Amino acid sequence: MLLLSRSKGLLLNDYSDVQHALHGREFRAEELPFPEKVIKDYVKSGHVTVRPGIVPLNESIFDLLTGRKKWLCARCGNRDQETFATCTCGRCQKKCVYCRHCLTMGIVRSCTKLVTWCGPEPALNHRFIHQNTHLCAWNGTLSDEQSMAAEALNQTLQIGKSFLVWAVAGSGKTEMIYPAIEHQLMNGRRVVLATPRTDVVRELLPRMRAAFPDVPISGLYAGSQESNPNAPLVVSTAHQLIRYSNCFDCIFIDEVDAFPYHFDPMLEFAVRKAAKPGAPIAYLSATPPADLTNDYASGKLRGVMLARRYHGHPLPEPRFQWIGNWMQMIRKGQMPSLLCEWLSEKTNQKRQVFVFVPSVTLARDLTELLQRCGFERTAGVHAEDPHRHNKVSDFREGKINILVTTTILERGVTVPGVEVCVVGADDPVFDDRALVQISGRVGRSAESPTGDVLFFHNGKTLAMIRARKQIEHMNQIGGFH
Ligand SMILES: [Zn+2]
Ligand SMILES: [Zn+2]
CATH class of the missing domain: 3.40.50.300 (P-loop containing nucleotide triphosphate hydrolases)
Incomplete structure (x- = not known):
């Protein structure tokens, strides 16, 4: 085993430490927990590879003629030239290109080195x-x-x-x-x-x-x-x-x-x-x-x-309900009466409801409108909402009855006994896949295998019809029709 000399101030310098720290991961050189000297030694011994973070893309004749340089981010694979920018680099003092696409994970610029382990794999702790x-x-x-x-x-x-x-x-x-x-x-x-x-x-x-x-x-x-x-x-x-x-x-x-x-x-x-x-x-x-x-x-x-759920019941098939110009009504603070009726019915039956809406603004407006109309324990969530995880867990615990949401909750979130409506199912945000996923929130538990899926709309769309067809088709394959 290669053991490096214990240089000054170095905490991690044993082969196995370096191997464990680096294996399977990709670091920007400046993030590494050891000095550059150590890396250099490992590069020499063939255990570590270092490559530039930003590399020029092969230039076409057109690029040469227009004099435009093209870049590739080696960390995230970004090739979209719009998402590269230049700056006067605080580290190398030169003009550096950097990738805006993966900026949230730490900046990758022309002078960034990406470091990976290429030596033997460490044994897993078995x-x-x-x-x-x-x-x-x-x-x-x-x-x-x-x-x-x-x-x-x-x-x-x-x-x-x-x-x-x-x-x-x-x-x-x-x-x-x-x-x-x-x-x-x-x-x-x-x-x-x-x-x-x-x-x-x-x-x-x-x-x-x-x-x-x-x-x-x-x-x-x-x-x-x-x-x-x-x-x-x-x-x-x-x-x-x-x-x-x-x-x-x-x-x-x-x-x-x-x-x-x-x-x-x-x-x-x-x-x-x-x-x-x-x-x-x-x-x-x-x-x-x-x-x-x-x-x-x-x-x-x-x-x-x-094509069958584990509890053996069919997938709930969506119903369509025309409610007119829902967008205008909600903007003006008018409650669509059929939506109000359905929600009251669900509240009386003590059922919890997801209300899907096409946008963040509508999520806010409709949440407010529902609260004003006396639907207590109503909350709204969207992707940028800092409290969304708390609200989802409150909903799970039954502290919230009606959760108004954008498509962020269309997948993966399982709450037993929940029923679902989409307000504005005809909005282009809802493609057939999203609508199938949304419908799939209902009837997942064996205790509560059925429930409403209701699409409120202002004119049926192809996506709505396709979604319903797909669900019917799955139920057919599952032997239900
Ligand atoms: Zn990138
Ligand atoms: Zn630089």
Whole structure:
């Protein structure tokens, strides 16, 4: 083993310390917990690679003629020239280009060096494996259908192939991946469960900790305080995976369709960079994107389709209700009477309700309007709301009856017995996938398997009709029609 001389003031300088600190991650040189000298020695010995943070893209003749330089951010994969800027750099005193796309994770500029470990992988701390013959403490039972899906997923990942779990909302996807996660961990593999949304990480993390009580688990999302990024099981937003490189042996992506792959290629880049080359991916989704369903249909991607919920009841099918110009009414502070009637009915039945709206402004206006109309215990949430997590937990605990929300809660948030309406389902914000996901919030628990899904609108849209068709179709496949 290579042991570096203990230079002055250096706390971490043993090979294994450096290896543990660097392996599987990507650092900006200035973030490293040791001096540049140490890194240089490891670069020389071939254990560490250093590369520039911003690199010029191959220039086309057009670029040469116009004299415009093009850039690529090596950390986040950003190629959108609009999101690069120049500054007089406070560090190197030159003009530096920097990436605005991943700025929230710390600035990457022309003079930034990205540092990764490329030497041997450190051994995982296996104590948690040797002490146990089983790692999974979940003691529920899977239905026959779930068991078959779980088994197929587990087998396929074991042979290093990717797999699609195409399962309706409420089919118990999370429980189905436990055996595969357990198998991977028992074999000393590093596993990540990635999802696009912070809310979903916050929902999954306690479930994973309960299911795998002896396994060190890290939860990574914006604002999380995580001290153990090298845990064998990481639950993370796709965005936070930018800090990893060549780390994971197996990847689970929950709610893959919420991955705005076509809007933000950075997330796909981050997942690929975090994975070891050839690591299999398990895609979990109720409404997978077309590229995955096509690969599944053509047999290129293995997978399974589950059209029934774990409790055996059909998916609630949405009803459409015309209410006229909802936007104008809410702006003017007028309560649409049919909405008022439905909410009163639900309040009297002591049912909790999600009210989805297309925008932050409408969330505010409608929340205020409802409170004014006497609907007590009503709150509104949206992505930038600093209290959103508290409000969601208050809703879970039954302290709030009506939660007005933008699409941030369309996925992953499970509250037993909740019913749902969309005010303004005809707004372009709600595409068919979003509407299917929203409908999927209802009837998820065995105690309360039914409930209303109501789309209030001012003219049916194709998205609304498609969403209803998809749900009907799934119920047909599930044997309900
Ligand atoms: Zn970047
Ligand atoms: Zn600079």
